[in-house]
Amino acid sequence: MVKGLEDRLFNVFVYAVLVFCALLAIFPILYVVSVSITPFGEVLRNGGFILIPRDVTFSAYKTLLTQSNLPQAFKITVLITVVGTAVNLILTGLMAYPLSRKNLPGRRIFLLMIVFTLIFSGGLIPTYLIVKSVGLIDSIWAMILPNAIWSFNVLIMKSFFEGLPEELFESARIDGAKEFRILFQIVTPLSIPVIMTIGLFYLVGHWNEFFQAIFYVTDRTLFPLQVIVREILMQSQQTLENADNITPTQTLQMAAVMIASLPVLVVYPFIQKYFTKGMLLGSIKG
Amino acid sequence: MSSNSIKRASALLTSFALLGAVVSGCGNGGNSEASSPPASSSSASNPASTEAASPSASANPEKKIKLEVIETGNNLPPPDQDIIKKELDKALNVDFNLTVYASGDDYKNQLNVRMASGNFPDLFALDRQQLIEFSKQGLLLDLTPYMDRLKQVSTFIGEENVKKGAVGGKVYAISKSSQIPYNTYFIRKDWLDSLNLEVPKTIEDLKTVAAAFTNDDPDKNGKKDTFGLTGAELNGAFAPVFGAFGVGSPGSVYEKDGKLVNALYDPAMKDALAFIKDMIATGSVDPELLANTAMQHQEKAFKGQAGIIWIDWPNMTKENMIEQIKAVNPKAEWIQIEPPAGPAGKFDGSWEIGNTPGRYAIPKALEKDPEKLQRVFDLLNYVSDPKTGSLLVQFGVEGMHFTKDGDKIVMTDKAGEVGYSWLYQFTGRPEMSYLQTKFVPQAEFIKFAGDQPRIQTLNGFVDLPEGYVASDADRYIKEELAKFAYGQRDLGEYDKFLKTLETTMKYKLFMDAAQEQLTALGYGNK
Numbered sequence: 152m153v154k155g156l157e158d159r160l161f162n163v164f165v166y167a168v169l170v171f172c173a174l175l176a177i178f179p180i181l182y183v184v185s186v187s188i189t190p191f192g193e194v195l196r197n198g199g200f201i202l203i204p205r206d207v208t209f210s211a212y213k214t215l216l217t218q219s220n221l222p223q224a225f226k227i228t229v230l231i232t233v234v235g236t237a238v239n240l241i242l243t244g245l246m247a248y249p250l251s252r253k254n255l256p257g258r259r260i261f262l263l264m265i266v267f268t269l270i271f272s273g274g275l276i277p278t279y280l281i282v283k284s285v286g287l288i289d290s291i292w293a294m295i296l297p298n299a300i301w302s303f304n305v306l307i308m309k310s311f312f313e314g315l316p317e318e319l320f321e322s323a324r325i326d327g328a329k330e331f332r333i334l335f336q337i338v339t340p341l342s343i344p345v346i347m348t349i350g351l352f353y354l355v356g357h358w359n360e361f362f363q364a365i366f367y368v369t370d371r372t373l374f375p376l377q378v379i380v381r382e383i384l385m386q387s388q389q390t391l392e393n394a395d396n397i398t399p400t401q402t403l404q405m406a407a408v409m410i411a412s413l414p415v416l417v418v419y420p421f422i423q424k425y426f427t428k429g430m431l432l433g434s435i436k437g
Numbered sequence: 438m439s440s441n442s443i444k445r446a447s448a449l450l451t452s453f454a455l456l457g458a459v460v461s462g463c464g465n466g467g468n469s470e471a472s473s474p475p476a477s478s479s480s481a482s483n484p485a486s487t488e489a490a491s492p493s494a495s496a497n498p499e500k501k502i503k504l505e506v507i508e509t510g511n512n513l514p515p516p517d518q519d520i521i522k523k524e525l526d527k528a529l530n531v532d533f534n535l536t537v538y539a540s541g542d543d544y545k546n547q548l549n550v551r552m553a554s555g556n557f558p559d560l561f562a563l564d565r566q567q568l569i570e571f572s573k574q575g576l577l578l579d580l581t582p583y584m585d586r587l588k589q590v591s592t593f594i595g596e597e598n599v600k601k602g603a604v605g606g607k608v609y610a611i612s613k614s615s616q617i618p619y620n621t622y623f624i625r626k627d628w629l630d631s632l633n634l635e636v637p638k639t640i641e642d643l644k645t646v647a648a649a650f651t652n653d654d655p656d657k658n659g660k661k662d663t664f665g666l667t668g669a670e671l672n673g674a675f676a677p678v679f680g681a682f683g684v685g686s687p688g689s690v691y692e693k694d695g696k697l698v699n700a701l702y703d704p705a706m707k708d709a710l711a712f713i714k715d716m717i718a719t720g721s722v723d724p725e726l727l728a729n730t731a732m733q734h735q736e737k738a739f740k741g742q743a744g745i746i747w748i749d750w751p752n753m754t755k756e757n758m759i760e761q762i763k764a765v766n767p768k769a770e771w772i773q774i775e776p777p778a779g780p781a782g783k784f785d786g787s788w789e790i791g792n793t794p795g796r797y798a799i800p801k802a803l804e805k806d807p808e809k810l811q812r813v814f815d816l817l818n819y820v821s822d823p824k825t826g827s828l829l830v831q832f833g834v835e836g837m838h839f840t841k842d843g844d845k846i847v848m849t850d851k852a853g854e855v856g857y858s859w860l861y862q863f864t865g866r867p868e869m870s871y872l873q874t875k876f877v878p879q880a881e882f883i884k885f886a887g888d889q890p891r892i893q894t895l896n897g898f899v900d901l902p903e904g905y906v907a908s909d910a911d912r913y914i915k916e917e918l919a920k921f922a923y924g925q926r927d928l929g930e931y932d933k934f935l936k937t938l939e940t941t942m943k944y945k946l947f948m949d950a951a952q953e954q955l956t957a958l959g960y961g962n963k
Contacts, residue, residue, distance in 0.1 A: 190764075192763075192765065193764070195764055220514070223515060275550060276550060276554055283556055288556065365543050369505065369536040370536075372515050372517075381539060382539035386511050386512070386539060394749075394750075394872055394876060395856060396511070396512075396751070397512060398732065400757075
């Protein structure tokens with residue numbers, strides 16, 4: 152009985168902590184949502200802080216979607232996210248799978264080369280020179296190809312593939328399957344969790360694409376979402392050195408933030424369930 | 438580069454190119470599997486590659502030339518909606534590609550990478566420090582021999598500004614024509630009225646009014662929820678107070694009684710700090726003064742928390758700002774006031790005359806492409822022509838965005854469409870007439886702010902000496918002055934502060950450089 156009480160107290164404590172953490176996480180999002188749908192005058196009247204909007208307007212969203220570069224940037228971001236993630240997954244998978252096979256000749260050397268890139272990188276200017284010399288400057292491929300494979304994700308995928316029972320491959324071979332058939336019909340369906348997890352990493356990475364766009368792209372029509380959103384947010388942080396500048400209201404800024412982050416917020420819950428099985432490096436997982 | 442290092446570099450490049458080929462080869466495979474439209478759209482929206490293939494093919498002198506310009510800025514519309522771009526394309530027979538970066542840091546990174554990798558834009562903005570560095574590295578085109586082909590530019594910006602783009606007697610950059618000051622104190626007239634107070638005339642008045650705004654409930658809501666003065670940090674809020682003591686903003690250099698003085702060494706500095714300390718001690722100054730970044734002080738003023746603010750007129754009097762002020766309190770009435778007088782008269786803070794609002798340089802590599810170089814000159818001359826191009830980049834297209842009434846320019850209601858045109862003002866603009874034409878309802882505020890007396894500082898003329906790290910010294914100055922102003926460090930230790938500054942922060946280097954360079958320019962020898 153005593154133990155039961157202790158257990159219950161412990162549960163209450165755990166729940167309290169979890170609820171508190173959840174609130175901490177929800178709070179800023181709620182604030183952003185509220186401000187983005189409240190007229191700015193109303194925001195100011197309330198001392199700049201609003202959690203529950205009383206006066207709702209979508210004019211900020213309308214302004215952004217009709218009078219700014221956001222819609223164009225949105226298209227670019229969706230494009231690089233979809234194409235980029237597909238490229239990423241195919242390349243990462245094709246790299247990780249052979250490395251997971253113990254009988255691959257030179258496996259150790261390949262692995263060492265991959266790990267080497269985790270620790271050392273060429274640096275900004277050599278990378279820029281390569282991107283320039285292969286003619287990627289000012290194209291959407293500059294935001295996709297330079298990061299087509301993240302070495303760390305290769306290692307995660309490799310260790311997932313290694314976890315697949317060897318007997319599976321043996322029986323497939325006995326039934327006459329060749330390497331490609333094994334990869335696509337046996338390994339791939341079994342690897343949905345890791346593909347989804349790694350895919351989400353890549354997807355969020357592409358969605359937040361910023362630095363490569365800043366460095367490799369000068370064509371304004373190719374700027375992705377985050378560059379434009381940053382532009383909108385930066386404007387309000389500069390004092391007017393020029394009378395022509397227009398400072399966007401906080402409502403407008405928050406609406407821009409929402410437009411930029413909503414799609415990922417929507418995708419996350421659907422993929423999250425794969426996380427329990429998907430990512431593992433060493434040790435044992437369910 | 439020695440032949441050895443070339444070999445090494447080329448070996449490296451080859452290996453990287455191989456890698457790149459592998460990666461891009463796979464990439465294409467991945468793409469064809471994903472979907473084909475992206476490939477076509479990427480090549481369609483990539484004029485650079487198609488353009489690059491053609492230029493050597495035709496030798497037509499009237500061919501369209503692609504010009505690339507990068508700078509900081511914001512709100513540039515996409516090229517197909519950019520009327521200014523279209524007009525420039527037409528007038529100069531170019532394909533103009535302007536890229537703007539909202540953040541100064543992003544821009545600096547982009548510029549540095551491109552300069553380091555030899556992928557030069559045709560015209561780019563840079564600051565004085567970069568101008569010196571890049572010109573020393575031989576990356577910038579020396580414009581001195583070309584000045585006769587830039588006549589329109591030099592007439593437009595004036596001899597004074599041509600000099601500002603010079604390093605070691607050679608002109609490496611075109612400096613924009615000068616700006617005029619925007620800032621003044623603004624004060625809540627309705628608060629003054631409700632407390633039966635007069636507009637403060639002296640700094641003592643300012644102190645009294647600020648205290649009354651804090652203690653006497655000027656908004657009559659029965660709560661003590663207001664304070665007197667706010668601003669962007671110490672120097673921002675108290676600029677006219679420093680001015681009233683005849684002191685420039687901390688760290689500035691100016692002429693006083695015919696001699697060069699650094700504000701920190703100005704004997705009146707201590708008096709100014711003492712006064713500021715007293716005023717802060719009354720509790721009538723924004724308690725978060727030092728933490729105010731960006732436009733937080735403005736927000737506080739709009740919200741009705743503060744009654745006096747030192748700020749620029751656009752942020753206070755433009756239509757959308759008025760709207761925000763009225764949304765919180767329809768009775769709020771902000772008026773612009775003259776700087777309060779003090780022992781040394783009245784000055785509305787400092788005004789830097791050595792600076793320019795922007796400078797643009799051309800890469801040395803463009804020497805080899807005289808045709809393109811000529812177009813860049815054409816561009817600069819065109820936007821400096823008061824009859825044509827300058828009007829375009831100031832006000833937009835005649836008949837659409839503005840009309841001429843004799844010599845007078847009147848903006849139409851479509852003028853808002855080209856609010857970004859300032860991004861194309863590569864050589865600046867005649868500031869006062871420009872502002873008054875473009876911002877008619879604000880004309881009085883503009884003139885008022887422009888007319889106030891200022892202490893003219895000369896820091897812009899001083900090139901920082903090697904070994905002196907300005908950011909470190911500035912931070913130290915800011916921190917210590919804040920301690921003096923908030924009474925955390927006794928003013929008796931002021932000389933000790935200067936000592937540390939001179940030795941640890943190497944401020945002496947800067948002082949000597951300023952003295953030497955400004956004397957050479959003819960300042961301080963009266």
